[in-house]
Amino acid sequence: xxxxxxxxxxxxxxxxxxxxxxxxxxxxxxxxxxxxxxxxxxxxxxxxxxxxxxxxxxxxxxxxxxxxxxxxxxxxxxxxxxxxxxxxxxxxxxxxxxxxxxxxxxxxxxxxxxxxxxxxxxxxxxxxxxxxxxxxxxxxxxxxxxxxxxxxxxx
Numbered sequence: 001x002x003x004x005x006x007x008x009x010x011x012x013x014x015x016x017x018x019x020x021x022x023x024x025x026x027x028x029x030x031x032x033x034x035x036x037x038x039x040x041x042x043x044x045x046x047x048x049x050x051x052x053x054x055x056x057x058x059x060x061x062x063x064x065x066x067x068x069x070x071x072x073x074x075x076x077x078x079x080x081x082x083x084x085x086x087x088x089x090x091x092x093x094x095x096x097x098x099x100x101x102x103x104x105x106x107x108x109x110x111x112x113x114x115x116x117x118x119x120x121x122x123x124x125x126x127x128x129x130x131x132x133x134x135x136x137x138x139x140x141x142x143x144x145x146x147x148x149x150x151x152x153x154x155x
Contacts, residue, residue, distance in 0.1 A: 041095075041121075041123060042061075042063050042069070042092065042095075042121050042126075043061075043063070043149060044061055044062050044063045045060075045061060045149060045150065045151075045153070046058055046059070046060055046061075046149075046150045046153050046154050047059040047061060047125070047126050047147035047148060047149050047150065048076075048147060048148060048150045048154070048155075049145060049146060049147050049148070050076070052155035053155065054078070055075070055076060055077055055078050056075075056076055057073055057074065057075055057076075057085065057135055057145070057147070058073070058074055058076055058147065058150070058154060059071055059072070059073050059074075059126065059128070059147045060072050060074065061126070063092075067091050067092055067093055068089070068090070068091050069088075069089065069090050069091065069092050069097050069099065069119070070087075070088070070089045071087070071088055071089075072084050072085075072086065072087040072088070072103075073085045073086050073087075073088075073128075073131070073134075073135065076154065082154075083105065084103065084105050085104070085105050085134065085135055086101055086102070086103060086104045086105065086134050086135075087101075087102040087103040088100060088101055088102060088117070089102065090116070090119075092119070095120055095121055095122070096118060096119070096120050097118065097119045097120075097121075098116055098117075098118060099116060099117050099118070099119055099128075100115065100116045101114070101115055101116060101117060101134070104134060114130055117129050117130045117131060118130070124148060124149040125146060125147065125148045125149065126146070126147050127144050127145070127146050127147075128144060128145045128147070129144045130144070131144065131145040132144070132145065
């Protein structure tokens with residue numbers, strides 16, 4: 001099975017799981033986005049894949065009430081400096097979004113990946129499919145990258 005088919009299968013399975021998780025999330029107090037009549041939960045903010053004080057990727061995410069999603073994936077260095085790896089924009093509903101990849105920084109990412117990627121989410125995390133094609137440091141050739149919501153922002 002080639003990597004793209006495996007990534008699609010993973011994204012679909014995670015989408016079903018994310019929809020189930022979203023029912024629980026609606027009971028919790030989160031930012032609610034209304035898109036095309038469907039209620040989905042996704043918070044604007046920082047989502048990180050590493051521990052505070054360690055080098056790691058993070059996602060800066062902005063969610064609009066109409067369901068549009070914009071953001072970027074950045075790398076946090078040990079000294080606290082950050083560098084953009086890639087930017088994206090798209091729309092989401094029912095706990096899945098199609099994100100169009102914009103700027104890709106050659107020092108932190110590779111432009112050899114697809115022009116769009118999927119993102120699914122639960123109450124406190126997001127999964128970006130195919131991000132391993134872009135993010136060189138920690139995700140070489142992985143079908144997806146998990147990021148967890150950071151209530152305290154970037155640390």
